Amino acid sequence: GAVVSQHPSRVICKSGTSVKIECRSLDFQATTMFWYRQFPKKSLMLMATSNEGSKATYEQGVEKDKFLINHASLTLSTLTVTSAHPEDSSFYICSASIASQETQYFGPGTRLLVL
Amino acid sequence: DQQVKQNSPSLSVQEGRISILNCDYTNSMFDYFLWYKKYPAEGPTFLISISSIKDKNEDGRFTVFLNKSAKHLSLHIVPSQPGDSAVYFCAATLRYGGSQGNLIFGKGTKLSVKP
Numbered sequence: 001g002a003v004v005s006q007h008p009s010r011v012i013c014k015s016g017t018s019v020k021i022e023c024r025s026l027d028f029q030a031t032t033m034f035w036y037r038q039f040p041k042k043s044l045m046l047m048a049t050s051n052e053g054s055k056a057t058y059e060q061g062v063e064k065d066k067f068l069i070n071h072a073s074l075t076l077s078t079l080t081v082t083s084a085h086p087e088d089s090s091f092y093i094c095s096a097s098i099a100s101q102e103t104q105y106f107g108p109g110t111r112l113l114v115l
Numbered sequence: 116d117q118q119v120k121q122n123s124p125s126l127s128v129q130e131g132r133i134s135i136l137n138c139d140y141t142n143s144m145f146d147y148f149l150w151y152k153k154y155p156a157e158g159p160t161f162l163i164s165i166s167s168i169k170d171k172n173e174d175g176r177f178t179v180f181l182n183k184s185a186k187h188l189s190l191h192i193v194p195s196q197p198g199d200s201a202v203y204f205c206a207a208t209l210r211y212g213g214s215q216g217n218l219i220f221g222k223g224t225k226l227s228v229k230p
Contacts, residue, residue: 004158034217043204043222044159093158102147102208104218106158 003027004096006107013084014115021079021110023094029074030096034104035067038091050077084114118142119207121221128228134192136224138205143186145207149218150179150190153202162203163190195228202226 003026013019023033032051036044048064050056050071058064066088068080077096081088091111095104120139128134136150146167151159165172165179165188172179178191192199202225206218 002161006158043220046217049217091156095158103149103161103164105161106151109156109158111156 002098002103002105004030004094004105004107006094006110008110009108010111010113012113012115015085016083018080018082019084019112021081021092021094021112023077023079023096023107025075025096025105028096028098030077031074031099032097033071033077034095034097035069035077035079036093036095038093038109044093047079081112084112086114088112089114117221118145119205119219119221121203121205121224123224124222125225125227128195128226130197130228130230131194134190134195134199134226134228136190136192136203136205136226138188138190138221140186140188140207140219142207142209142219143183144209145219147208148179148181148188149206149208150177151204151206152199153204153223159204192226195226197228197230200226200228 005024007022035047047062048056048058052071056069071077093109095106097104149164150162153159163177181188202223204223205221
């Protein structure tokens with residue numbers, strides 16, 4: 001149980017284009033979903049927290065207009081990297097948690113490469 | 116300033132022996148701690164957790180110990196297996212702190228189990 005999927009697993013795009021990453025909880029309803037970014041040899045950095053049906057809460061330093069997050073249902077959250085630049089190249093990971101539970105279950109991650 | 120610290124970036128252990136991964140935290144308000152295992156280019160996998168009201172939690176080969184006075188926790192893996200080779204992340208959170216379950220991660224320790 002508690003399976004989270006992400007799509008796509010890998011994407012290469014041109015600078016200036018937008019990329020959408022989907023995160024789905026497959027066998028449970030996720031009241032809260034989280035988006036992380038991992039730089040090489042660094043820990044996971046929380047980018048934003050989203051609750052179904054409400055606006056995402058962004059961490060300090062994360063541009064909300066650049067990283068658009070939509071949590072339209074209890075099983076789906078999307079992260080759109082708008083006008084991507086090479087410095088946005090990274091490994092993006094989502095996680096989901098069930099109401100009243102602290103444990104977050106992570107997706108497999110999406111490798112983004114912006115050329 | 117890092118609130119969760121994993122001071123050993125790497126650890127090498129012989130198969131069959133015990134692996135001990137350490138984690139220190141600075142925020143005494145943290146009341147829930149988790150360990151995740153991560154392979155390259157994959158999302159973290161939840162391993163085991165512990166509430167601050169306990170000092171030990173065991174699940175199969177994995178045991179987590181919590182020393183609140185020292186603000187220290189450790190993950191013991193015994194016996195270690197080559198398949199345990201991965202990066203292990205320690206994470207902490209405040210259950211009732213209004214942080215929506217945000218996890219604060221350490222930088223990870225890379226465990227190598229040699230046959």
